[in-house]
Amino acid sequence: MPRVLSIAGTDPTGGAGQAADLKSIAAMGGYGMNVITAVVAQNTKGVIDIHTPPVRVLRAQLEAVSSDVTLDAVKVGMLGSVEVIEAVRDWLAEVKPPVTVLDPVMVATAGGRLLRAEAQTALLSLLPFADLITPNLPELAVLAGAAPAGTWTEALRQGQDVAERFGTRVLVKGGHLPGARTPDALLEPGRDEPVIVFDDPRVATSNTHGTGCSLSCAIATVVARTGDWVGAVSTARSWLRGALEHADGLHVGRGNGPVHHFHHAQHVLVDTDSHGRFTDALWRDCEGVRGEIDTLDFVAQLGNGTLPSETFQWYLDQDRQYLAVYSRALAALAAAAPSESARAFFAHGAAEVVTVESALHRTRLHGAPPQPASEVTKTYSDFLLAATGSETFAVGAAAVLPCYWLYAAVGGALTEKARAAGLEPHPYGDWLATYNAPGFHLATERAKDIVDRAAATADPVTRRRMREVFMRGCELELRFFAEPVRRAGARPFAVASTHRVC
Ligand SMILES: Nc1ncnc2c1ncn2[C@@H]1O[C@H](COP(=O)(O)OP(=O)(O)O)[C@@H](O)[C@H]1O
Ligand SMILES: Cc1ncc(COP(=O)(O)O)c(N)n1
Known part of the structure; x- marks a missing residue:
């Protein structure tokens, strides 16, 4: 030296x-x-x-x-x-x-x-x-x-x-x-x-x-x-x-x-407790939330195929409304992206959400009119639009990451469990296949990579904010996953009414 x-x-x-x-x-x-x-x-x-x-x-x-x-x-x-x-x-x-x-x-x-x-x-x-x-x-x-x-x-x-x-x-x-x-x-x-x-x-x-x-x-x-x-x-x-x-x-x-x-x-x-990637630290941060998601009745029943179909239908309907907003959030990130590759990634993601994922909803929901958006759906939607529309690109990218990462994690884990249990055909196999697809895992890795790059050049205040919005996104994912079963338990009549849709 x-x-x-x-x-x-x-x-x-x-x-x-x-x-x-x-x-x-x-x-x-x-x-x-x-x-x-x-x-x-x-x-x-x-x-x-x-x-x-x-x-x-x-x-x-x-x-x-x-x-x-x-x-x-x-x-x-x-x-x-x-x-x-x-x-x-x-x-x-x-x-x-x-x-x-x-x-x-x-x-x-x-x-x-x-x-x-x-x-x-x-x-x-x-x-x-x-x-x-x-x-x-x-x-x-x-x-x-x-x-x-x-x-x-x-x-x-x-x-x-x-x-x-x-x-x-x-x-x-x-x-x-x-x-x-x-x-x-x-x-x-x-x-x-x-x-x-x-x-x-x-x-x-x-x-x-x-x-x-x-x-x-x-x-x-x-x-x-x-x-x-x-x-x-x-x-x-x-x-x-x-x-x-x-x-x-x-x-x-x-x-x-x-x-x-x-x-x-x-x-x-990036963080005193992390010598690895910024997203490694985020993943550790949300360990508690991930544990809670894994033990939700909704997730367990989705995995073992025992989830009542009307509960799944209600979830899918909320998800359809959420994804319409998510697509707009990704498009906003595409517009704000600092590099061509990030712009192309989010622009492609915005289109993909509309075409690929909504195909699942079209076949499953058979064109049924949307139910009123739940408080969780509304809160999560507002949060995403605010984070991607009025905060920096780095913060917006961290806000949309839980939706990629937690779905890829849940899709992967449930597919493994279903295979181990020999559940073939699986009643929700198309849902599992969507989120366990190699392309979806690849997209998740790219989204993590973009967040890591943004964090590498961000100042400490921005990185703290990135962590905050990532955690907020994870908590909203938890509530979003919990809501269908919570609501079905709390409002048996509402379940009965959605039952007619199937
Ligand atoms: N706005 C700028 N953008 C890019 N390079 C700059 C800028 N301002 C200064 N530099 C570079 O910083 C170095 C020192 O700049 P200069 O202003 O010429 O000297 P000094 O700081 O001694 O007055 C030089 O290499 C110069 O090209
Ligand atoms: C003690 C000291 N030394 C040098 C500079 C010149 O600074 P600059 O690099 O901006 O011309 C300065 N402001 N103070």
Whole structure:
């Protein structure tokens, strides 16, 4: 594991400087350490105050770490003053770390100087010690002694000039250019053309606090491990892109918020009690409800074929009404799905419910008019429409999962029992076959997979909500299964009236 030292300033909101560096090092698989150059009172809206500790304290920190730990890479960020620059330069000259990445921090994204004006010249003396420098466009202009580049071509020209003059690699970053794209180019001294140019669409977010810190530290960490600059920039960039894409979910601060450094590792953090899939945890959560479903008279009698046919008819009629709503819920998920495969899955499911499952109802119910929907049917229907219509896709997908999963489980278990008991032909064999069909089990696995994927990138609040709606769905399934027998027991006359339908 590369041991990476960040020499930088602080950010109490955790998005830039030291905090961003340590998170980025860890995210890229390194061991992070930090020497503090300046204590910065800042937040996502700007810089409020800066305290620079005495330079002897900085020297002592540098000495403390390098006299004890072998350093595989160093990232230098905010320096702030001439004295700090000189102390760091002397230390770099003495220690000669195998990899040094310098982010020439001058101004915070949210505004506020982080380098005194008189220190800009001193900073130039540090550049030859760096293997890579990562200036943004205004910083590049200062290093090049020119006005900020207004075009990408101009930025590349300035970058090449700086690379030649100081004999170091330069990552020219186009984040500050206007427009829909964010190109970056890696330049090397002695080469007229960039070693590599990256060009991606801009991520639509204003939460970009600490992107420069994070990128430079991530590159230093990957290079320390691989020695490959092009690969390291590429890896760090695509990781940072994910961090930007998930930044809005963090809800940190009211200004330019930070990026999500551990977006790629959410799946391992899904729940403290689960080291497996998110849906594994859901299945454990609903163990009690599943036990109750298994012992319901309705389910036992459905399995052994003793369920009175009028009770089954009433159940099927409620189910027909429920499935009409379920189909709409799946269609809503198809419309909200974040990927083509999820869209196709739910769109297909919405159609399948109408055609395949309702065939069972048509043959069994012989076109009988619907009975009034029970309270359970209404509650379950309202719940599904609300979860899939007005909550996020992830929450909606978790809400429809019990209907797949519990039916597949009940269909599978009852078919096994019926086979073991030699019940052939089974009075409800067509129902069992529908929910024990390989296609239905496959659909259940796909639905679980979609929920797992959604959970992997969801924030903790959304995942908690996903668990809540999944459990609510399971409880409503239990009540839905219980209702036909409960109602038949409570209202013998209603049973008699439905009897006529058969
Ligand atoms: N909205 C965005 N979408 C995609 N990439 C971005 C976005 N904003 C910044 N970046 C990338 O983040 C990195 C640092 O950005 P930049 O704003 O240029 O530097 P700094 O944070 O030092 O001011 C660059 O790789 C840049 O391309
Ligand atoms: C201590 C410190 N160092 C650097 C930055 C620059 O942040 P950005 O990466 O957004 O330019 C910052 N705001 N604070």
